[in-house]
Amino acid sequence: MSTAVAPASDLIAAIGNTPMVELRRLAPHDGVRLYAKLEGNNPTGSVKDRVARAMIESAITDGSLVPGQTILEPSSGNTGISLAMIGSRLGHPVRIVMPDNTTPEREQILRLFGAEIVFSPGAEGSNGAIRLAQGLADADPSVFMPYQYGNQANPRVHFETTGPEILAQVPDVDVFVAGLGTGGTLTGVGQYLKRERPGVRIVAAEPLPGEQVQGLRSLEDGFIPPVLDESVLDDKFLVNNRDAVIGLRRLLRDEGIFAGLSCGAAIAVAVRVAREMETGSVVVLLADGGWKYLSADLWNRDLDELEDELEGSLLW
Amino acid sequence: MTTIRIPPVLRENTGGSRTVEVTGSTVSEALDDLFGKHPALRDRVTEDGELSRFINVYVNDRDVRYREGLETAVGGDDTIILLPAMAGGSR
Numbered sequence: 001m002s003t004a005v006a007p008a009s010d011l012i013a014a015i016g017n018t019p020m021v022e023l024r025r026l027a028p029h030d031g032v033r034l035y036a037k038l039e040g041n042n043p044t045g046s047v048k049d050r051v052a053r054a055m056i057e058s059a060i061t062d063g064s065l066v067p068g069q070t071i072l073e074p075s076s077g078n079t080g081i082s083l084a085m086i087g088s089r090l091g092h093p094v095r096i097v098m099p100d101n102t103t104p105e106r107e108q109i110l111r112l113f114g115a116e117i118v119f120s121p122g123a124e125g126s127n128g129a130i131r132l133a134q135g136l137a138d139a140d141p142s143v144f145m146p147y148q149y150g151n152q153a154n155p156r157v158h159f160e161t162t163g164p165e166i167l168a169q170v171p172d173v174d175v176f177v178a179g180l181g182t183g184g185t186l187t188g189v190g191q192y193l194k195r196e197r198p199g200v201r202i203v204a205a206e207p208l209p210g211e212q213v214q215g216l217r218s219l220e221d222g223f224i225p226p227v228l229d230e231s232v233l234d235d236k237f238l239v240n241n242r243d244a245v246i247g248l249r250r251l252l253r254d255e256g257i258f259a260g261l262s263c264g265a266a267i268a269v270a271v272r273v274a275r276e277m278e279t280g281s282v283v284v285l286l287a288d289g290g291w292k293y294l295s296a297d298l299w300n301r302d303l304d305e306l307e308d309e310l311e312g313s314l315l316w
Numbered sequence: 317m318t319t320i321r322i323p324p325v326l327r328e329n330t331g332g333s334r335t336v337e338v339t340g341s342t343v344s345e346a347l348d349d350l351f352g353k354h355p356a357l358r359d360r361v362t363e364d365g366e367l368s369r370f371i372n373v374y375v376n377d378r379d380v381r382y383r384e385g386l387e388t389a390v391g392g393d394d395t396i397i398l399l400p401a402m403a404g405g406s407r
Contacts (some may be wrong), residue, residue: 206372206379208399224369224401236379238397 005265052082054157082103158188184226190232
């Protein structure tokens with residue numbers, strides 16, 4: 001039986017409806033089934049295609065984005081690339097504020113899609129990119145800033161698309177695991193799954209930032225993304241870069257999945273949670289493919305050397 | 317003894333120390349011991365006896381807010397990690 005779907009009207013319409021695969025070798029024991037939602041299969045290679053599309057479409061609908069208007073956004077990579085692709089399709093110039101210590105692939109891809117890049121100091125981390133972008137937007141009212149951290153279209157698209165896809169693909173899902181970035185995925189999928197399947201557990205994998213990229217001048221510079229609904233979380237684990245890289249390598253070696261660094265952290269948490277369960281189904285969302293991390297060669301290098309280098313950079 | 321890891325942004329209150337050894341069988345007791353040694357930290361880490369929303373507290377790798385909060389048990393070789401809330405993930 002063919003499961004082919006009808007052609008999409010264009011690339012933007014091809015976003016979403018990503019595959020779910022069972023991870024038989026990474027499942028820690030026979031009682032638990034472990035599944036991965038492959039968001040790297042989106043058109044630009046990450047879950048952020050969903051978010052970028054939703055933010056742009058809702059801004060067009062409510063009139064806050066008008067034809068030809070420039071889109072400005074702080075992003076260390078995925079969201080910027082998604083906005084750049086969609087902006088290029090719809091005729092909007094795109095300007096991305098990005099920390100200067102990510103991988104070169106991000107800059108290459110952004111430029112391929114015609115985006116302009118503004119670099120923020122890497123030592124200030126994502127918070128520094130957010131501050132700089134907010135300053136630029138305040139100084140130039142002609143730009144439109146979707147602002148994924150505070151835009152309700154971000155969690156809403158996960159409530160309306162990612163969550164229903166997961167439940168349709170794994171109707172007996174007991175635990176959902178995803179990386180914590182803006183909080184959009186965990187909030188939207190979590191709210192949907194909890195409504196449809198009370199008792200489901202929502203678990204966050206949070207990056208342990210290297211000290212050099214903690215970049216805070218004061219605690220009050222700290223940042224809780226407005227779109228994150230913390231009440232939806234049932235557990236939250238900190239994952240260091242070393243364990244994330246180990247997870248990333250196991251995904252490739254055991255399951256053939258070429259994924260990004262945050263996916264290594266998410267799988268580490270998913271396997272840990274699955275190990276503590278007797279029976280049940282765990283779904284982990286793998287946010288992106290490995291392409292943007294190739295230059296860092298996360299798959300082959302000595303772990304100690306890599307750990308030192310990751311301490312001072314911002315890869316996820 | 318339990319080790320508490322101090323983030324860079326709070327080290328001005330610990331004389332530069334990255335880690336502080338404390339005693340106590342819960343996070344609350346461990347933090348009280350920490351505040352006894354470095355009193356200026358109390359107002360930076362807690363607000364009205366609750367954890368500041370700008371600080372996340374982990375026992376080893378697990379956020380105590382989703383366990384028993386300040387009453388989460390600690391002991392043995394546990395490490396308590398204090399981290400400022402930050403934007404993270406594959407943004």
